[in-house]
Amino acid sequence: MKSFFLGLALIITIGAFAQSPIKFDKTKHSFGKIKQGKPVTTIFKLTNTSAKPVVIENAVAGCGCTTPEYQKTPILKGQTSNIKVTYNAATVGPFTKTVTVKLANVAEPVVLNIEGEVLAPAVAKH
Numbered sequence: 001m002k003s004f005f006l007g008l009a010l011i012i013t014i015g016a017f018a019q020s021p022i023k024f025d026k027t028k029h030s031f032g033k034i035k036q037g038k039p040v041t042t043i044f045k046l047t048n049t050s051a052k053p054v055v056i057e058n059a060v061a062g063c064g065c066t067t068p069e070y071q072k073t074p075i076l077k078g079q080t081s082n083i084k085v086t087y088n089a090a091t092v093g094p095f096t097k098t099v100t101v102k103l104a105n106v107a108e109p110v111v112l113n114i115e116g117e118v119l120a121p122a123v124a125k126h
Contacts (some may be wrong), residue, residue: 031087
């Protein structure tokens with residue numbers, strides 16, 4: 001019985017340390033149907049919910065068609081920041097892309113997702 005409570009305490013402790021020091025307003029965005037050749041952008045807003053400054057080490061897109069931009073300076077306690085994600089919309093068809101956000105001194109990255117469908121330009125009728 002004692003080992004059960006020790007195990008339970010360990011799980012609770014690990015869970016407490018696994019919590020992210022930031023909170024995103026969303027982690028997924030759907031662009032819906034977009035035109036080919038017209039890049040689209042969305043903003044993922046985040047808030048530092050910890051007592052210490054948070055640093056985004058990097059934000060890496062899963063492919064070259066997606067570009068993330070993020071704050072390089074520390075985000076102080078209670079402050080908000082944005083990760084701007086742009087998709088180039090060059091290829092026709094449905095897409096699902098990821099941006100992996102790595103925070104300093106946090107083991108688990110946060111994965112942001114974008115999706116939508118790129119439509120071919122309409123052919124002009126004569």
